[in-house]
Amino acid sequence: MMKHYFNDLVAGIEASLAAAPDNKSPRKLYALEIAKLGSRLYSGENRVAWCGIAAPFDILSAMNVTSCFVEFIGAMLASTGLSTEFLEEAEHAGFASDICGYHRAILGATRKGLMPEPDFLIGTTCPCSGGIAVMENMAAHFNKDLFVLNIPQQQSAAGIRYLADQIRQMVTFVSDHTGQPLDEEKLRAAVIRTNQARKLIAETYELAKQTPSPTDGKMLANFGIVMALLLGSDAAVEVAQAYLDEFKNRVKNGISGSKEEKLRLMWIQNRIQFKNPLVDMLEKEFGAVVVIDELNDITWDEIDPDDPYTGIARRAISIPFNGQATHRIDHLKKLAKDYKIDGAINPCNWGCRQGTGSKGLITEGLKEMGVPVLNLEVDCIDHRSFADGQIKTRMEAFIEMLNDRPSPWG
Amino acid sequence: MEPKENIGFACAYTPLPLIDAAGYAPFRILPVGDFPDQAGQLLHDNLCPHIKRILDRAMSGDLPDLAGAVFINSCDAMRRMADAWIDIHKIDTRKNGRTILIDLPATADSLSISFFRDELVRAADALADWRGKKIEPEAIAASIDKYNEISGLLVQIAQKFRQGRLDGGTAALQKIYNQAATSPFDDTLVRLKQLQDAPDSDAPKNKGVPVFLFGNVMPDPEAFEMIESCGAAIMNDDFCTGSRMFAPIADDDAGDVFSRMAEALLTRQPCARTFDPARPGKIAEDVLNNAKAAQALGVIGHTVKFCDPYLERLPFIREALKNAGMPLLLLEGDCSLRSIGQQKTRIEAFIEMLR
Ligand code: SF4
Ligand code: SF4
Numbered sequence: 225m226m227k228h229y230f231n232d233l234v235a236g237i238e239a240s241l242a243a244a245p246d247n248k249s250p251r252k253l254y255a256l257e258i259a260k261l262g263s264r265l266y267s268g269e270n271r272v273a274w275c276g277i278a279a280p281f282d283i284l285s286a287m288n289v290t291s292c293f294v295e296f297i298g299a300m301l302a303s304t305g306l307s308t309e310f311l312e313e314a315e316h317a318g319f320a321s322d323i324c325g326y327h328r329a330i331l332g333a334t335r336k337g338l339m340p341e342p343d344f345l346i347g348t349t350c351p352c353s354g355g356i357a358v359m360e361n362m363a364a365h366f367n368k369d370l371f372v373l374n375i376p377q378q379q380s381a382a383g384i385r386y387l388a389d390q391i392r393q394m395v396t397f398v399s400d401h402t403g404q405p406l407d408e409e410k411l412r413a414a415v416i417r418t419n420q421a422r423k424l425i426a427e428t429y430e431l432a433k434q435t436p437s438p439t440d441g442k443m444l445a446n447f448g449i450v451m452a453l454l455l456g457s458d459a460a461v462e463v464a465q466a467y468l469d470e471f472k473n474r475v476k477n478g479i480s481g482s483k484e485e486k487l488r489l490m491w492i493q494n495r496i497q498f499k500n501p502l503v504d505m506l507e508k509e510f511g512a513v514v515v516i517d518e519l520n521d522i523t524w525d526e527i528d529p530d531d532p533y534t535g536i537a538r539r540a541i542s543i544p545f546n547g548q549a550t551h552r553i554d555h556l557k558k559l560a561k562d563y564k565i566d567g568a569i570n571p572c573n574w575g576c577r578q579g580t581g582s583k584g585l586i587t588e589g590l591k592e593m594g595v596p597v598l599n600l601e602v603d604c605i606d607h608r609s610f611a612d613g614q615i616k617t618r619m620e621a622f623i624e625m626l627n628d629r630p631s632p633w634g
Numbered sequence: 635m636e637p638k639e640n641i642g643f644a645c646a647y648t649p650l651p652l653i654d655a656a657g658y659a660p661f662r663i664l665p666v667g668d669f670p671d672q673a674g675q676l677l678h679d680n681l682c683p684h685i686k687r688i689l690d691r692a693m694s695g696d697l698p699d700l701a702g703a704v705f706i707n708s709c710d711a712m713r714r715m716a717d718a719w720i721d722i723h724k725i726d727t728r729k730n731g732r733t734i735l736i737d738l739p740a741t742a743d744s745l746s747i748s749f750f751r752d753e754l755v756r757a758a759d760a761l762a763d764w765r766g767k768k769i770e771p772e773a774i775a776a777s778i779d780k781y782n783e784i785s786g787l788l789v790q791i792a793q794k795f796r797q798g799r800l801d802g803g804t805a806a807l808q809k810i811y812n813q814a815a816t817s818p819f820d821d822t823l824v825r826l827k828q829l830q831d832a833p834d835s836d837a838p839k840n841k842g843v844p845v846f847l848f849g850n851v852m853p854d855p856e857a858f859e860m861i862e863s864c865g866a867a868i869m870n871d872d873f874c875t876g877s878r879m880f881a882p883i884a885d886d887d888a889g890d891v892f893s894r895m896a897e898a899l900l901t902r903q904p905c906a907r908t909f910d911p912a913r914p915g916k917i918a919e920d921v922l923n924n925a926k927a928a929q930a931l932g933v934i935g936h937t938v939k940f941c942d943p944y945l946e947r948l949p950f951i952r953e954a955l956k957n958a959g960m961p962l963l964l965l966e967g968d969c970s971l972r973s974i975g976q977q978k979t980r981i982e983a984f985i986e987m988l989r
Contacts (some may be wrong), residue, residue, distance in 0.1 A: 361915075370914055548717050581715075585721055
């Protein structure tokens with residue numbers, strides 16, 4: 225099922241790109257690369273590693289392993305409207321509906337044979353306790369070896385050293401399973417490509433800060449988190465370059481991402497992954513544009529190709545979801561200021577303890593700088609409980625409130 | 635002697651000997667009592683009642699004076715609890731800044747033990763700083779000895795209770811665990827020694843159906859009493875508010891005190907949040923083996939709602955026990971006796987089925 229889905233998607237996007245070679249939509253290029261990754265995962269021809277979100281995908285790709293964080297499949301299932309069957313399967317197997325929807329969908333998909341058998345698994349303790357538990361479940365289900373990367377909470381010297389050492393051990397684990405030692409030159413080249421993509425993405429984000437923004441509420445949806453999967457590859461550089469070119473062009477020609485940008489919004493944590501009318505409604509009906517998603521930021525420094533493990537360890541630790549809430553709130557405040565945000569939307573994904581557990585402090589923190597937060601109650605994967613009308617009403621009231629107050633940015 | 639100041643803690647992985655060696659009394663903030671829900675507002679309703687109750691107690695002024703708090707990053711909920719704890723104490727000039735969150739790896743490999751050791755050193759530095767006095771390694775070694783003595787005594791006393799040689803059954807035993815978790819080491823030692831020396835009781839033995847209990851937190855003694863009143867004899871249990879709290883720290887004169895503690899804490903009987911990647915799902919084996927060792931005829935699992943480490947591993951346990959023909963009853967609660975009480979009929983039916 226997924227194999228055909230991704231193959232058809234690749235063929236469809238390639239055909240559409242070929243039909244209009246001058247119109248290289250960056251979002252299409254991005255979708256193409258993601259579809260290709262999906263296709264590789266399901267082809268049965270590649271070495272596959274199911275991973276946690278903070279795994280070093282550039283190292284894995286330098287070691288010829290097709291790797292992906294499992295939550296990506298959870299999101300795909302939701303976006304294609306297929307998640308219900310798998311959510312139900314998980315619940316039937318005893319996984320409570322209070323578990324994060326991403327994980328429930330994957331646990332169900334695993335049991336239903338939808339997840340290709342991996343060669344091994346790389347779990348990460350960041351961002352959440354649920355994620356590492358899913359890895360343990362999948363390792364038991366497939367009877368495959370699991371390596372765990374413990375992501376420390378702080379950017380301390382001890383923490384960075386600890387993670388860098390674990391990544392070195394992970395490399396040995398991977399080569400033991402692939403039978404191929406790491407080619408240092410390949411890793412070096414991958415790190416250089418990671419740095420190139422990093423720079424291009426950072427410039428793209430810089431342009432997205434413009435008023436009006438060259439982005440709309442959809443172009444960069446899920447971008448930051450999913451691009452991590454492509455890091456180290458030429459595809460990451462190409463996609464990033466396409467975005468940058470498009471944004472430069474838009475800024476130069478005074479083209480804004482949405483027709484009318486009256487209010488600028490920040491989306492906290494992840495998008496609602498199943499089809500829903502909210503972002504469109506905000507934009508079309510109210511001129512309220514999501515110009516920044518929390519994870520669309522570069523929080524890490526360029527990686528030294530001569531000492532890649534340290535830089536890669538720093539990168540994993542820097543994820544906003546890692547560490548104490550103050551770390552995350554400071555980051556959100558910075559984004560709110562840089563993007564001149566009028567209001568923020570926090571979907572409070574049901575089942576996400578690490579995320580929703582900061583709801584009150586985030587609301588308080590952003591309020592201090594005059595940015596109100598609309599906290600919703602949704603399951604970003606499970607559409608069965610989605611109260612469309614109720615959420616729309618709350619959004620309308622929120623927008624009305626934002627319209628009635630002066631911008632916090634003068 | 636001046637009474638010792640308390641240091642709050644909330645997890646069985648806390649390095650208690652460090653707190654004692656710093657001159658403080660470790661005080662476990664147990665999720666007990668009935669308070670208005672304020673924590674759910676600050677955090678989110680979907681966080682486990684264990685940490686919400688801890689915060690509610692703090693926000694309702696139900697805790698004794700604490701000179702600081704040592705929390706463990708054992709799961710998402712604990713990390714968020716620590717954030718909120720810091721936030722609600724930020725206006726308290728004395729306590730402001732007196733909270734430390736120790737990172738706890740999910741695996742017990744040598745790199746992790748060594749990192750955790752560094753975290754314990756960081757905790758010791760914080761405690762020394764709060765107390766204004768350096769903690770000498772000899773003092774830590776002495777506290778480890780006291781801790782080990784408590785640990786050994788608790789095992790013996792638990793056995794006496796389970797054999798019916800002490801009055802009060804497992805409810806009384808849980809009271810002792812709770813006292814040990816909330817008192818200075820020295821007071822605990824005195825109390826435990828008295829119990830050890832107490833003459834055997836002539837109260838009638840519990841003739842109930844032997845069961846094994848496991849889960850995350852269940853500190854209320856009355857919950858044990860209630861389960862026994864349904865016809866069960868609790869042969870052993872594995873809760874983070876019970877026997878897991880005082881697992882011994884190996885006697886190793888050669889190793890430094892921090893390494894000893896790090897290794898002992900990380901390799902103790904794990905709860906669901908710590909695991910061996912080489913043996914995924916081993917928690918199920920552990921539950922089964924413990925139940926068999928206790929000669930139980932059935933297992934009762936009690937977990938609090940929204941606890942990810944358990945929620946995602948209970949199906950393992952269910953499957954393993956089913957395959958082994960060991961009956962299992964899973965209960966979900968909110969740390970209150972009320973929530974367990976509501977399941978009384980299910981417990982009675984389960985015990986009846988085991989007879
Ligand atoms: S939404 Fe939260 S719980 Fe779910 S995968 Fe993401 S971080 Fe983990
Ligand atoms: S009960 Fe579970 S979720 Fe709550 S603090 Fe304990 S391990 Fe974490």
